[in-house]
Amino acid sequence: MGCKKWFAISCEIKDSRQPSYHAGMIRPAFFLSVLLACAAPCAGAQESATTNRATELRAEPQIDAPVLAALPEGKNVKAIQRQSGWAKIEADQKTGWVRVFHLRFQATVSQTSEASGSSLLSFFKGKPRGPSTQTATIGVRGLSEEELKSATPNPEALKKLQSFMADRSVSESFAREANLAAVRVDYVDGESSSAAKGSRK
């Protein structure tokens, strides 16, 4: 993939704010790949996608908006922006909106890497991120099956984590400040019945 989304982001965050906690934990192979990924240009705010069915390009992100063009299945488009269930795309010099469910974002393999020059990051984050120039302190460790299976318990870490817990009132005041209002929505497909049995309060 062009810019190795996950890696590229990790560069940015590590560099700017968490410089120390990976120190000394570098795995050469991953380290190298991160270096390469960060060095690769994250060009372009657009993402390639393909229509997964015949669909319509609409003037606005609304199901009843005027249709600008009919798009056949398999049409390659450039996705520019996302808004909930809609993606703003460009196709045949026309710009409009398509249902996100009607787009297939390509599974990319790293062999083409720089050539595509695109990153989902740019699409979903609204703008491209530049390559990082400070990669020296980055370490990347994967959480492999082996690591999981050889884990030894760390009770102190659990205690530490529990100190961060948010109780009901803390989370409710968080929501108030964020203007998050609870909405009543029922589950779909009957999960509700199985969820309801048991410890529902």
Next chain:
Amino acid sequence: MNPLKICIVSVALLLVGGCAGGGMPIPGAGGMPSLAQITQAAKSVQTASKDIEEPEEIEMGQGIAQSLLGAAPLVKNDRIQRYVNQVGRWLALQTERPDLPWTFGVIDNENVNAFAAPGGMIFITNGLLKGLSNEAELAGVLAHEIAHVVQKHQLNAIKSGAGADLFKQGGLALADQKLGKSAGGQIVKASGLAEAGAELIKQGLFTKPLDRGLEYEADRMGVIIAARAGYDPYGLVTVLQMLQNAKGDNPMLALLFKTHPNPADRIEQLEKLASTLDAYQGGDQGRERFAAALGLKVEKAPPVKDPAKPTPKAPAKTTPKPAAKAGG
């Protein structure tokens, strides 16, 4: 079912079956356990593990959490940890198990993944967190994991072993410990829990897939839980599309892809809920809060309403009481 199979099943499932000690019986060789033996063994295991009450579930989850934290430490950033706990607990309050000791941890690992353990222990890796761009996406991920806990998916896998042999031994280790069967009968509770948790992880709790149907269910419930909490329910869809795009040979995604259905399939399943998703789209994205909590440079939110206005925020179904949920 032939006798050999029965015996294997009873050994695996029960470890107390009559065929465990005296060598494996061969069909027709006379060593076959009697129906009474099997029934007795089944009863034993029921006592041991059928009724895992909530306190035990919570302890089990904490034991598992200790071991997971042994494999991957917490991100050393109190602000991020608190933030994820606030978002997570707000989501959990919208579910049928609002009063579990919900605990959310960001683990310091570049792998892209998230985990749920019984009793309300939820983990997200730094690698996944950093790939997200707003709080609605975080909510989608956490709500998926919360749904696993609400539905006791992992707990059921552990205790029933249905379709997942590897969960069984770990579950039995815990059951044994509960019964005081472990070495000396008087084990230190905390270390026993941790050992059982470690054993469960060794047996594949986080490395063997759950049934695909359970993942789809967690997705379906996850988008609803996010909507209940006031978020744009498309957050999870966005994350899945990122994963769809990222799929390939990225080693940081290997475990996630091994343990979950293909992102494309998950998206396809969620599309069945499109009308519900649309009804609540335009909910909060929390882009600025997310960026602030992660210490990201706050990007100007893209011209979100460009050029059109979205469907107005959730219809008039709003209730002031977060805990009150219909249909549950």
